[in-house]
Amino acid sequence: MSRGRWFLQEGWAYAWALLAVPVIYGASFPTSRIAWLGWVAFIPWYFAVRRARTSIALLICCVSTLLGSYMCTPWLARAVANYYRQPLALGVLLFVGVWVVTISPFVIAFTLCFRQLGRRPSRWLPLLTGAAWAGAELGRARLFVGDPFGIFGYSQVGLTSLAQIADVTGVYGLSVLTMAFNAAWAELWLAYAARRRAPLDTPANTVAHAWQGVGLVLAILLAVLGYGFGRMRGFDNDQVAGTRIALVQGNLDLGSQWRQEFYGRNLEQYMRLTADALRTTHPQIVFWPESAMTFFLEDEPLYRAALGQLLSPSHTELVAGGARTVDPAQPRYFNAGFLIAPDGHIVAAYDKQRLLPFAEYFPFGGSSLLRRQFARVREFTPGRAARLLPTAAGLAGVVICNEVMFAELVTERVQAGAGYLVTLTNDSWLGDVKYAEEAFDMARMRAVEQHRYLVRASTSGPSAIVDPLGRVVTSTANGTRATTAGVIRSSNGLTLYARCGDAFGVLCAVLPIAVALLGRRRAARQADQSVASASPGKRAASGAA
Numbered sequence: 001m002s003r004g005r006w007f008l009q010e011g012w013a014y015a016w017a018l019l020a021v022p023v024i025y026g027a028s029f030p031t032s033r034i035a036w037l038g039w040v041a042f043i044p045w046y047f048a049v050r051r052a053r054t055s056i057a058l059l060i061c062c063v064s065t066l067l068g069s070y071m072c073t074p075w076l077a078r079a080v081a082n083y084y085r086q087p088l089a090l091g092v093l094l095f096v097g098v099w100v101v102t103i104s105p106f107v108i109a110f111t112l113c114f115r116q117l118g119r120r121p122s123r124w125l126p127l128l129t130g131a132a133w134a135g136a137e138l139g140r141a142r143l144f145v146g147d148p149f150g151i152f153g154y155s156q157v158g159l160t161s162l163a164q165i166a167d168v169t170g171v172y173g174l175s176v177l178t179m180a181f182n183a184a185w186a187e188l189w190l191a192y193a194a195r196r197r198a199p200l201d202t203p204a205n206t207v208a209h210a211w212q213g214v215g216l217v218l219a220i221l222l223a224v225l226g227y228g229f230g231r232m233r234g235f236d237n238d239q240v241a242g243t244r245i246a247l248v249q250g251n252l253d254l255g256s257q258w259r260q261e262f263y264g265r266n267l268e269q270y271m272r273l274t275a276d277a278l279r280t281t282h283p284q285i286v287f288w289p290e291s292a293m294t295f296f297l298e299d300e301p302l303y304r305a306a307l308g309q310l311l312s313p314s315h316t317e318l319v320a321g322g323a324r325t326v327d328p329a330q331p332r333y334f335n336a337g338f339l340i341a342p343d344g345h346i347v348a349a350y351d352k353q354r355l356l357p358f359a360e361y362f363p364f365g366g367s368s369l370l371r372r373q374f375a376r377v378r379e380f381t382p383g384r385a386a387r388l389l390p391t392a393a394g395l396a397g398v399v400i401c402n403e404v405m406f407a408e409l410v411t412e413r414v415q416a417g418a419g420y421l422v423t424l425t426n427d428s429w430l431g432d433v434k435y436a437e438e439a440f441d442m443a444r445m446r447a448v449e450q451h452r453y454l455v456r457a458s459t460s461g462p463s464a465i466v467d468p469l470g471r472v473v474t475s476t477a478n479g480t481r482a483t484t485a486g487v488i489r490s491s492n493g494l495t496l497y498a499r500c501g502d503a504f505g506v507l508c509a510v511l512p513i514a515v516a517l518l519g520r521r522r523a524a525r526q527a528d529q530s531v532a533s534a535s536p537g538k539r540a541a542s543g544a545a
Contacts, residue, residue: 010051010193013044014060021045021064026071028155030437035155038178046129046186049111050118061111066099072150075432083359083429102147106136116516119523123212125187127220128512130180134172135509138502141406145357148405149438152178157441157448161228163470166448167495168227169504170407176508177221184210184217235469242487243393245455246283247463248273250292251428251481264295267303270320271310273483278314281485284392285317287457290335290400290424293322297338298346308344315342317392319457321400321424323380324349332381335360337398337424339389348390351383352400354409359429386412394419394490397452401425404456405439407502410446414498419490421446421454428459433478436461444470449497453488 024041027034045064049057070077076098077091113132117125133152141148153174157163165173191210194202250273252266274286295303311318318340325333334351341347355361360380386409389396397413397420404410404423413421423443427436440462447454448470456464464475465486476482497504 010047013048014052016044017048017060017064018067022067022071025068025150025152026074028152029072029150029434030441031434033155033158035158038152038155039181040185042179042182043186043189046183047189049114050186050190054112054115057115058108058111061107062104065103065107066096069099069103069150070095072438073435075430075435078432079430079435082431098147102140102144106139109139110136113512113516116520117512120519121187121191121206121209123209123216125209126180126184126213126217127176128515129183130176130178131508132512133179134175134505135512137175138172138505138509142408142502146406148442151175154438154441154445157444157470160469160471161225161232163445163448164228164231165224166445166470167231167451167497170449170497170502171445172502172505172508173224177217177224180217181221184214187213232469235467242489243285244281244283244485244487245285245287245393245465246274246277246281246483246485247287247455247457247465247476248277248292249289249458249461249463249476249480249482249484251460251479264303266292266294267306269481271306273481274310274318277483277485278310278316281483282314283316283485285319286311287422287424287455287463288318288320289457289459289463290321290337290426291323291459292320293338295322296324297322297340298324304340304344304346306344307340308342311340311342311344317342317347319389319391319396319398319422319424321426321457324351333379334383335380335400336383337389337400337422339391339396348387350387350389350398350400352380352403353383353386354403354406355380355382356402386416388413388416388418389422393488396420396422396455398422398424402439404443404446407446407449410450411498411501414450414452414494417492418452419492420488421450421452423454423456425456426459427461431460436478440464444472449495451493451495451498452491455488 021041024037026032028038045060049060052060073095077088077095080086080091080094081088110132114129117128117132137151141151151171153166153171156174156178162177163174169176188207188210191207195207248270250266250270252269270288270292277283277286297303307318319337320340321335321337323333324336325331335355336352337350339347339349389398395417397410397416397418399409399413399421400423404425410421425439427439436458440456443454443456444466447466447468451468453468454466456462456466461478461480461482462475463482463484465473465484465488467473468491474484474486476484
C-alpha cells in the first residue's frame with residue numbers, strides 16, 4: 001500500500017489523535033462547552049491506539065492527554081506566573097510536573113489495559129473500554145494529591161437528561177457512556193478495516209461483534225436517557241415550601257492571601273450590597289463568599305454589632321467566609337464558613353478540611369529554596385470534624401472552594417444530614433473565567449449526585465443557585481459586582497450515589513483489569529496447550545528422519 005493511500009485510509013487518524021483530540025478535549029469544557037463533540041471526537045483516537053504498536057500507542061496517549069490537559073487547564077501555568085510572580089516557563093514546567101505525577105500513571109495503565117482487552121474483541125469491549133477510562137479518572141481524582149480537573153463526565157453536565165445518571169454512578173457514569181460510544185464506533189471501523197485488508201484471516205464474527213457492541217452502547221444510552229427524563233418528570237419544585245435566599249458577589253480582589261493591611265477591608269461594600277438585597281428581595285438567609293470577611297469575626301464585637309444592626313430588622317441570617325483562630329497565643333488559622341444570627345452573634349462555624357497546596361499550605365515544608373520561590377503562600381490548618389450549619393433553610397453542608405471538586409467530601413455532608421449544599425469560593429485571586437466556570441460545573445454535578453439544592457457564593461462569579469437536577473436557577477455574571485436571589489428547598493432523601501459513594505467508579509477500575517488479566521492468562525494457557533499438542537508430532541517427524 002502506498003503512503004498516500006495509507007494516510008487516506010487510516011494514517012490521518014494518528015494525526016487526529018495527536019493534534020485534534022487535545023483541542024476538542026479542551027473545547028468540551030468551559031468556556032466553549034461544545035459537549036457533543038466528545039461523543040465522536042475520540043473515534044479516530046481509539047482506532048489509532050488500537051492499530052499502533054504498543055510503544056506508539058503509549059506515545060499517542062501520553063502526548064494527547066498532556067496537550068489535552070493543558071487545553072483544559074491553561075490557567076494553572078498562568079496562575080504560577082501571576083500569583084507567585086514567576087516566569088511563565090516555570091508555570092508550564094509545574095503543569096508538566098502535575099501531569100506526570102497525577103495523570104500519566106493512569107494514562108499508561110489505561111492504555112495497556114485497553115490494548116490487552118482489544119486482543120479478544122467482543123460485544124462487551126466498548127463498555128469495558130469506557131469503564132477502564134472512568135477507572136483511570138477515579139484513580140487520579142482519589143489517589144496521591146487528587147486531580148479531578150478534566151474528568152470528561154463534567155463536560156456533559158449541561159445535558160440535563162443525560163446527567164441524571166450521576167445520582168447512581170457519580171460523574172464516572174457519564175465518562176463511561178461517552179467513551180464507550182466512541183470506542184464502539186472505533187471497533188466497527190477496525191472490524192471493517194480488518195476484513196478489507198485480510199478477509200481470509202479475519203474471524204467471521206468480527207464485524208457482527210462490533211455491531212453488537214454498538215447496539216449495546218445505544219441501548220444503554222437510551223435507558224440512561226429514559227431514567228433521566230423520568231427523574232426530571234418526577235421533580236416538582238412547587239410541592240414543598242422553600243426558603244428565600246440572596247447571594248452577594250463583591251468582586252473585590254484582595255488575592256488569596258490574607259494580609260494585615262487588608263484587615264476589615266471589604267466589609268463596607270458587602271454590607272452595602274446586602275442592604276440592597278434585603279430591601280429588594282427580602283431573603284431569610286444571605287450568603288457571602290469565601291474570604292469575604294478580612295478580619296477575625298470572633299475577636300471583633302463591633303463588627304458583629306454592625307452586622308446585627310444590618311440583619312436584625314429583617315430577621316435575616318448570614319453565611320459568610322473568613323479566617324479564624326482558636327488560640328491567639330498559639331496561632332493556628334482556619335479557613336472558615338460562619339453562620340451568623342440576625343442579632344450578630346456566631347451560631348456555628350465550619351473549618352475547611354481539604355486545603356489547597358501552595359495557596360493555603362506549603363507541601364514541601366523542609367525546602368527553604370522552594371519556600372523562598374513561593375513565599376506568598378499562607379498557612380492554614382485543616383479542620384477536623386465537618387460541622388453542618390443549622391440555618392433557617394435546614395442543615396447546610398458547607399464545602400469551601402476546591403473542596404466541592406471532591407465528591408466524597410460532599411457525600412460525607414449529606415450522609416451526616418445536610419439538607420442542601422453550600423460552596424463558598426474565592427475566584428478572584430486566580431482571575432480566570434475558564435477556571436471559575438469549570439469549578440462551577442463540578443459544583444453542579446455535586447447537586448445532581450446528591451439530589452440537593454446547591455448554593456454557590458463566589459467573590460467574582462458565577463454565584464448561583466443550582467437545583468437538584470443540576471439546572472442553574474439563577475446566577476451572576478463573571479467579573480461583576482452583583483446580587484441575585486432565589487428559593488431553595490431542603491431534602492432528606494438519599495440517592496444511591498449518596499449511599500454507596502464511588503462504588504461504581506471502583507467497579508470501573510477493577511472490572512477491566514480483571515478481564516484483561518483473565519484474557520492474558522487464557523491466551524498463555526492456550527499457547528502452552530498448542531505447544532504441548534504439537535510436540536508429539538514434532539518428535540515423530542524427527543524419529544522418521
